[in-house]
Amino acid sequence: MKRTQRRALGLAATLSVAALVTATVTASAGTESVSQDGEGYYQVSLEGNRSLSQLKATGADITRATSGGAEVATDSRGAQELRDRGYQVTYRSSLYAPVPKQATRAAAGTYYGGYHTVAAHEAHNAKVAADHPTLAKVHDIGDSYLKTTGKGGHDIQAVCITESADKACSLSTAGKPKMVLMGQIHAREVSTGELAYRWIDELTTSADPEIVQLRKTRELWVIPIANPDGVDKVASRPDRPISQRKNMNYTSADEAKCGGTSAFRQAGVDLNRNSDLAWDPNEGTACGQTFPGVKAASEPETQAVQGFLAKVYPDKKDDDYKAAVKPGASGVFLTLHAYGNYVIHPYSFTNTTKAPDAAALKTLGKKMTAFNKYRLGTAGETVGYTAPGGTDDWAYGRLGVAGYTFEVGGSSGTCGGFFPAYSCMDGFWEKNRGAFIAAAQGAADPYGQKG
Incomplete structure (x- = not known):
C-alpha cells in the first residue's frame, strides 16, 4: 500500500473517531453539543463536608444553589480546575441557546x-x-x-x-x-x-x-x-x-x-x-x-x-x-x-x-x-x-x-x-x-x- 493511501486511511479513521466522540457528547448533552471550549453550565456536587462557601472561595461562577450542590458557569478549563480540587463536575448545558449560528447574526446596532x-x-x-x-x-x-x-x-x-x-x-x-x-x-x-x-x-x-x-x-x-x-x-x-x-x-x-x-x-x-x-x-x-x-x-x-x-x-x-x-x-x-x-x-x-x-x-x-x-x-x-x-x-x-x-x-x-x-x-x-x-x-x- 502506498504511503499516501495509508495516510488517507489513517485520516479517515481519525475523523471517524472524532465524529463518534462528537456524537457521544451530543447525545449526552441532549439536543445540543458542548459549545466551543466547553462554555456552559456545570453541576458541581458538594459531597461530604464541602460547602457552598468553600466552592465560592475557589472563584467559581456560582449561578444558583441546587439540590446537593451548585450550578456554575464555566468552560472546560474551569471545570477541570474544579475536578483537580476534588469536586465532582458534570456538564449540563451550553452557555448559548441551541439556535443555528446564522440566526445569531443581526442588523447593524x-x-x-x-x-x-x-x-x-x-x-x-x-x-x-x-x-x-x-x-x-x-x-x-x-x-x-x-x-x-x-x-x-x-x-x-x-x-x-x-x-x-x-x-x-x-x-x-x-x-x-x-x-x-x-x-x-x-x-x-x-x-x-x-x-x-x-x-x-x-x-x-x-x-x-x-x-x-x-x-x-x-x-x-x-x-x-x-x-x-x-x-x-x-x-x-x-x-x-x-x-x-x-x-x-x-x-x-x-x-x-x-x-x-x-x-x-x-x-x-x-x-x-x-x-x-x-x-x-x-x-x-x-x-x-x-x-x-x-x-x-x-x-x-x-x-x-x-x-x-x-x-x-x-x-x-x-x-x-x-x-x-x-x-x-x-x-x-x-x-x-x-x-x-x-x-x-x-x-x-x-x-x-x-x-x-x-x-x-x-x-x-x-x-x-x-x-x-x-x-x-x-x-x-x-x-x-x-x-x-x-x-x-x-x-x-x-x-x-x-x-x-x-x-x-x-x-x-x-x-x-x-x-x-x-x-x-x-x-x-x-x-x-x-x-x-x-x-x-x-x-x-x-x-x-x-x-
Whole structure:
C-alpha cells in the first residue's frame, strides 16, 4: 500500500473517531453539543463536608444553589480546575441557546440575533426624547469606568417618562412618586437591557389606559444599561457573546492573569457587590465573578446609580438597616437580572436578618408575581446564596425604597440562562409587562402606610 493511501486511511479513521466522540457528547448533552471550549453550565456536587462557601472561595461562577450542590458557569478549563480540587463536575448545558449560528447574526446596532448594543441604546434614548419632548427626557447620571480614565467608555443614561417631562423630570425628590427600572448592571444578562428598551417604548407610545394613567401620576425612570463598558465587551463577539459580568476596571488584576486559566475568571468589579450597604471585602477574589472592589462604592458606575437614586427618592430610612421605613415612604426600584424566574426582595446580603418591612415588600411582590408567575422571596429563599453589596438592598436599606431584583428566564433551554435566543424576548416581555405596571402603580404607597 502506498504511503499516501495509508495516510488517507489513517485520516479517515481519525475523523471517524472524532465524529463518534462528537456524537457521544451530543447525545449526552441532549439536543445540543458542548459549545466551543466547553462554555456552559456545570453541576458541581458538594459531597461530604464541602460547602457552598468553600466552592465560592475557589472563584467559581456560582449561578444558583441546587439540590446537593451548585450550578456554575464555566468552560472546560474551569471545570477541570474544579475536578483537580476534588469536586465532582458534570456538564449540563451550553452557555448559548441551541439556535443555528446564522440566526445569531443581526442588523447593524445589534448582536446575537437582535440584542441592542450600547450605542444603539443611546441612539434609542435620544430618539425617544426627540420624538416625545413632552413625555421623555434623558439625563446623564455619571460615567463608566473607562470614560473616567480617558479610555473611551460611556455616560450612564437615565430616561425619565411622564406627562410634562419637559417641565418635570428633574433630579430631585419633588414631583410625582417615582419608579426606577434598571437593566444590565451585570453585562452578560442580555435580556434585561432589552426589557428596559421595550418598557421605554411602551411608556412613550401605548394608549393603554393603565399606561396613560401612569404617565399622568408617576415619574417612570429607566436606566437601560448600568454597565455599558461591560456590555461593549459582551457584544464584541456577536455570534457567541463574551460572558462578561463585571465592569472594566482592571486595576486589581489584569486580564491576562485572570484569563490564563478559565475564561470565566475575569478582571473587573462586580457592580452588584460594590454598594456601600453590607459591602463585604471577602465576597470574592480579584479574578472571581463576585469581586466587590477594593472598597465600598469604589466604582464610578456604583457612585452614579447610588447618587442618582439618592437625588430622586426621598430618604425615609434611618442609617440602621434594621429600622423600619418612616411614614410617607414612596418609590419602587427594580433591578433586572438573569436568570431563575425569581422576584427577590430585601434583604439579600443575609439569611439571618429579616427586613423590618418584609411583610409589605412581600405584599407588593405578590402583585408583580401575579403576572410573571416568578417565585417570590429573599436571595436565600430563591437563588440559595447571599449577595452583599447589592443595589436593591441599598435602595431599601439606605433610602427606604421598595427594592426588588427580577431574575428573568429559566435555567435551561432556548429561553434559559444568560444568553437566551432573541426570539425569547416576546415571551419575557409578555410575562413582565404587567409586573412592571404593578410596580409602578405601587410606587405611591409601597408599604400600604396610607391604608
